[in-house]
Amino acid sequence: MKVSLKWLEDYVDIKLAPEELAERLTIAGLEVGNIQTIGSTWDNVVIGEVIALNPHPNAERLKLATVNLGTEQVTTVCGAPNISLGQRVTFAHIGARLIDAHTGETILLKSAKIRGIVSEGMVCSEKELGLSDNHEEILVLPPEAPIGAALGDYLGDVIFDLDVTPNRPDCLSIISIAREIAALTGEPLRLPSIHWKELGESIDSFVSVDIADPDACPRYCASLITGIKIVSSPGWLQQRLNSCGMRPINNVVDVTNYVMLEYGQPLHAFDYHKLKGRQIIVRRAGNGETITTIDGTKHALTPDILVIADKEEAVAVAGIMGGLDSEVTDKTDTILLESANFNQATIRRGCSHLQLQSEASIRFDKGLNSELPLLPLKRATQLLLELAGDRAARGIIDVYPGKSEPKLILLTAREVKRLTGLKLNIDEIRKVLEALGFECQEGDSGSQISVSAPYWRGDIKCSADLVEEVVRIIGYEKIPITRLGSPLPQQESQLSPVAQQSNIKEKLRNILPGLGFQEILTYSLVSLEKLQKLSPKLELKIPPLKVANPMTREQEFLRTSLRAGLLSTLAHNQKFEQAGIRLFEIGKVFLPRGKDLPEEKEMLCAVLSSSRLELSWHTDKEMLDFFDAKAVVENLLNQLGLKASFNIGDDEILLPGRGANIIVEDDKVGIVGDVHPRVMQAFELSNNICLIEIDLKKLLTRLTRTKEYHPISRFPAVTRDIALVIDEQVNYRSVENIIQSFPLVTQITLFDLYRGKQIPEGKKSFAIRIIYQSPSHTLTDEEVDRTQEQMLNRLYQELGATLRD
Amino acid sequence: MQEQLKNLHAQALDELGQVHNPRELELWRVRYLGKKSSLTKMLRSLAVLPLEERRKAGAQANAIKRALELSLEEKGRLLEEALLTSPLESQGLDVTLPGRPLSTGRLHPTTQILREICSVFKNMGFQVIEGSDVEWDYYNFEALNIPQHHPARDMFATLWIDAGMGRKARLLRTHTSPMQIRFMERERPPIRVIVPGRVYRYEATDATHESMFYQVEGLAVDKGITLADLKGTLFDFCRCIFGEERKVRFRCDYFPFVEPGVEVAIGCLVCDGAGCRLCGYSGWIEILGAGMVHPDVLARVDINPELYSGFAFGLGVERIHMLRYGIDDIRLFYSNDLRFLRQF
Incomplete structure (x- = not known):
């Protein structure tokens, strides 16, 4: 999630340097992957208005633009096709640091003569300012951009790229991140105030909502705004969306996206007149039902997939993507604005089934709380009345079959110490939790608090979760370092x-x-x-x-x-x-x-x-x-x-x-x-x-059998070599087996294997060294001779082996 | 007489100098110290001299005899030494020629680093156990607080044997953590084990991603085990593996089966915190995930989470080796090119 520092500052005062803030957020579990500073090099770039455009005397394609910078007017050569009178543009003085559009390197702007005319500075493209790769056109600022102001003050920002873990879908919202910063720095959190005049007829006269599957859709809220004029969003809104990596489309879509980024609740605007039967039904898709989504893809649906339908057909894949037919267009004059809650697993199954993902489904997929939809709906309705519509229908539709009561979790300072080794008193613990929006009540004993988690924190379920909240805000670096003191488990036998x-x-x-x-x-x-x-x-x-x-x-x-x-x-x-x-x-x-x-x-x-x-x-x-x-x-x-x-x-x-x-x-x-x-x-x-x-x-x-130990004999060994002639078919092992069967034999070594002219055909000769030794006495020649004779007899009788001459 | 003895001595030494082998030495001995030698003759002839002169000449002759005997002994030693070394000396070696080849192999770098890691933890009283590579969905996910359709399943791209079979589906384990459950199902605290082993991911391979790699899982459960103990254990480990001076950082992170969750990073080995490409300009390099065993996990294996607590950690093995030697491509490990393997 990309987050603009300027936007964050709407809700919380930030005194830390961006790098320091990033470090604090990272340690607290919101990893900042990247910090992008926009406008750090714009020290000589200001905002101006194009007040005159004249043709260049020596070049057909170039123009001479006069730009009012408030305190002075300058004339410069400009070749961009999109420059026109009355535009607010960016003007770089001589000495400004810009990106060279051709080499991509940072250069210092110098005075230059272009086709005979001296140009003192230049009107900049997005590429030259390092904002994008667009070099064809100059950057045109919204009409409210203050003439003469430094561009850095107006457009400069720091963008944090946050890696949000799956347990914190709430942090896919600017307000939640602002709240984290508030808790980490001890600053108060400011939330937008929401109010508007309800001038229209009752919303019930426009539409009714029916939830056919309350498990999959615990809540469905909607408002209705008439007199919509679809235009481009104002510059500030476009700028905010751009800074968070979203493309501005039109005022209605931009407001839904803006509020989604702000609160983390996905919203969807239907063209009210395209909905048939003044009815919204949240139901499972039928077998064989199809829908074409706003990306132009036609999908075959199954009962696994939850849809938003009118009286006749599916008009949106719930929580994933709207239908093309009911999409807001230039001709839309009335919108039905949806802010609903969908079951996490249902959305996840739907996404994998349809191979479809959206900013909305990314949020529902991680589980949003059913308490969330109402406030963002109101906020969006307010903004739409300011930026797009004429009047809002009276009242808000709020069908809420799936309301659940918040759970109370007991927490003691002892439990924090038991799990972390960190000694805190209950007041310190309470202060941290309250800064994060938790409600704490004193428990039965003074050392215990009874905590209920705010609705946006669906991830908090047990006391260990609270312990993590406390230590991550206090700081993991405060946890002491100790060595395992618990007794060693019984060690496994080496024989197992x-x-x-x-x-x-x-x-x-x-x-x-x-x-x-x-x-x-x-x-x-x-x-x-x-x-x-x-x-x-x-x-x-x-x-x-x-x-x-x-x-x-x-x-x-x-x-x-x-x-x-x-x-x-x-x-x-x-x-x-x-x-x-x-x-x-x-x-x-x-x-x-x-x-x-x-x-x-x-x-x-x-x-x-x-x-x-x-x-x-x-x-x-x-x-x-x-x-x-x-x-x-x-x-x-x-x-x-x-x-x-x-x-x-x-x-x-x-x-x-x-x-x-x-x-x-x-x-x-x-x-x-x-x-x-x-x-x-x-x-x-x-x-x-x-x-x-x-x-x-x-x-x-x-x-598993242990090795056998044989004492080393104290008595001398006798070495004898024999050469046996034997049939080719007889293998060495049978010879060795016979020799080995004599207890006095301690070692047998085959030291030659001969086949050839000196012995009959079909025979081979083994030359074998035999070592005789007794563990109990010195061997006599007679003893060895006798053994060897018996051995040779057996070799002859059993294998037909004879001594070689 | 005295003059004669003196000359004899000089002559004998002179001739001894000309002796080059034992045979000549023997001839020399016979000539100067033998029974028929002039010195012996002279000694015998002393008897005819007057007492005073006899005594003087006798002493001189005996002195010369002893001196010659010593010279003989010395020469004998020299000749013997020369005999042992001179033939070798004359065929002197070119000591720069390569030695006679011996076949030697090495252990795979992963085995080497695994042994190192295991020995550090063994010294802290951890026992080494192993688990199976093919696991049930239940052990790899569900028992670790990651039921069907849980968003955290996105963290573990899985290679399945059976698709869509619920908890009875077989898969290639995505981490060594299933052994936490299997071990705790059969053992009671105090528990202190590590589990080295292969893990698998459904992942396109590139310089930093492999479809198969090694992890070492750690688990300690008993009364009174704290996050501070985890910190101590892992700080000790990092010190042992990366050196005394290496900075270590604990930060909050999310793994469904631990709470609180921790990620451990060490100060970048290339830039030492200043920021470089290796560390993504953060100064820190993540090396492992850890945390306190989630109470639901303990309860699932019938260990009372209100009485017992524990920590678990899991670290990637190849990464440690890569950091140490500045290896920038994990694919080198299992393509088994000898030109790579023989460097370690």
């Missing part, structure tokens, strides 16, 4: 599932960067296309949850895995670097559960690509492979105290035969492997890419 879940995420975040992985965080919402690309067959395994009103196609579905985010991010970054990029994300995936909230599962997903190490002078560019990714998984799980095993996996994102399931204690907790080439193609990825995915919840259920 919640703590463990958060711990495991943090642990993984600590480990992965050390293994070369950059953490990324990607959007929870993805496109359908990306989810489909994850499958080589472009299928969706889990139908994802869809957002009903997505902002873009890119963010339409809740991710069911982290894979798409990682692969897209990898593709993006591969454009800039080819070396080995490693990325991981820990985050939620969303698995639908019918109409219920989805399961939100914490997952880890990581990708490794391209070379094992960055390109450097030390090493060749060695490409990484499955075993790099597997090592990461083993390392991670090992650091968490878990041991993983792996079997051939069948997840479709992985290349068949090059992917594995990660098994912890017989449970599949994730996958690791080479990404399927078709998926890589779909994501426009290059090079070799491995992917790791781990279900953190599953991992967590395996973590």
